[in-house]
Amino acid sequence: VYVWIEAVTGYYSASQEWAALNRVDFEEFWNEETVSYYVHGKDNIPFHTIIWPAILMAIGKEDALPTHVISNEYLTLEKRKLSTSQNWAVWVPDILERYHPDSVRYFLTANAPENRDADFSWREFIYSHNSELLGAYGNFVNRTLKFIEKSYDGVVPVAEVNGDIRKNVVDLYRFVGERIETGLFKEAIEMIFDFIRQANKYFDEEKPWLQIKEDKAACARTMATCVYIIANLAQLLSPFLPFSSEDVGKMLGVRKFAWREIQIGDRALIDVKPLFERIDVGQIDVELKKLKAQSVGVQ
Numbered sequence: 001v002y003v004w005i006e007a008v009t010g011y012y013s014a015s016q017e018w019a020a021l022n023r024v025d026f027e028e029f030w031n032e033e034t035v036s037y038y039v040h041g042k043d044n045i046p047f048h049t050i051i052w053p054a055i056l057m058a059i060g061k062e063d064a065l066p067t068h069v070i071s072n073e074y075l076t077l078e079k080r081k082l083s084t085s086q087n088w089a090v091w092v093p094d095i096l097e098r099y100h101p102d103s104v105r106y107f108l109t110a111n112a113p114e115n116r117d118a119d120f121s122w123r124e125f126i127y128s129h130n131s132e133l134l135g136a137y138g139n140f141v142n143r144t145l146k147f148i149e150k151s152y153d154g155v156v157p158v159a160e161v162n163g164d165i166r167k168n169v170v171d172l173y174r175f176v177g178e179r180i181e182t183g184l185f186k187e188a189i190e191m192i193f194d195f196i197r198q199a200n201k202y203f204d205e206e207k208p209w210l211q212i213k214e215d216k217a218a219c220a221r222t223m224a225t226c227v228y229i230i231a232n233l234a235q236l237l238s239p240f241l242p243f244s245s246e247d248v249g250k251m252l253g254v255r256k257f258a259w260r261e262i263q264i265g266d267r268a269l270i271d272v273k274p275l276f277e278r279i280d281v282g283q284i285d286v287e288l289k290k291l292k293a294q295s296v297g298v299q
Helices: 002-022 042-058 092-096 101-110 122-151 163-181 185-206 208-214 216-237 242-252 283-298
Strands: 037-041 068-072 075-077 118-120
Touching: 002 042, 037 042, 042 068, 092 101, 101 122, 101 185, 101 242, 118 122, 122 185, 122 208, 122 216, 122 242, 122 283, 163 185, 163 216, 185 208, 185 216, 208 216, 216 242
Parallel strands: 037 068, 075 118
Antiparallel strands: none
16 A cells, blocks of 8 residues: 555655745646656556556646656666665665766666666676777867867867767757657667767867878867867766766866857866776676675675
8 A cells, every 4th residue: 555555645745745845836846737757667667657647636636647657677787686685786885986976877877777677787887988988988088188288288279160060969969858858868878979989980080180280270170170079078968977077067168068059169178187097807806706795795
């Protein structure tokens, strides 16, 4: 009775209490204009699609029925069911002591069990960090900003941004935004990282290390385009990777993110540093041994 009825009714009663404490009208959250998100595991689907709507209809709130019910599949750990009682788990305070918070956020988003069961693997986690966060995103940011430090005394050149890339960025805001609104976070971050791989390809094809010697105007356009990409990537990634996005914002002097295109003009870079450090693959064995030891210790 508690799980089926009282727990979900708490959405309504808790909002009343919160509204009273903050002196706002709780009815603003329960009307025909309400957009609601119920995010949970697949075992909670009946509670949120049958029982809770029935309760809302019974108390006269049929105009405030759930608009988005987002149900994930199951997440396992090294092919085994998570178990806190057996200590077969990865504890958040513990993992954050040794790894970048955005590494955890990226892996759990990119490998989320949105459509099928997924597994948290220490091997995949570390390889994902090194190849995607560091190798793709971090590498593009670092190689671009370090080049500007070396070749432009740390000042972003003013030049026209590549038109095709600018169109792709503007489109990306719309595509990614639509997926965030519908709860497709995994698909959203995959789209962004596909664009990151294209950005690295653009850098390689333009060869700014040769342009700076042979065609300075072309090099300025390349660098202006790459910085434009970085600024907008940081903003697009800020819902997923807020810590590294904040770091990029500080390096570029972007104080506030909003969901619209960023234009970067003439400005000096600030304290350029790598976004991520490489994780030694030897940590895979270290983490696996630790996981097994803590589980045996509980048993």
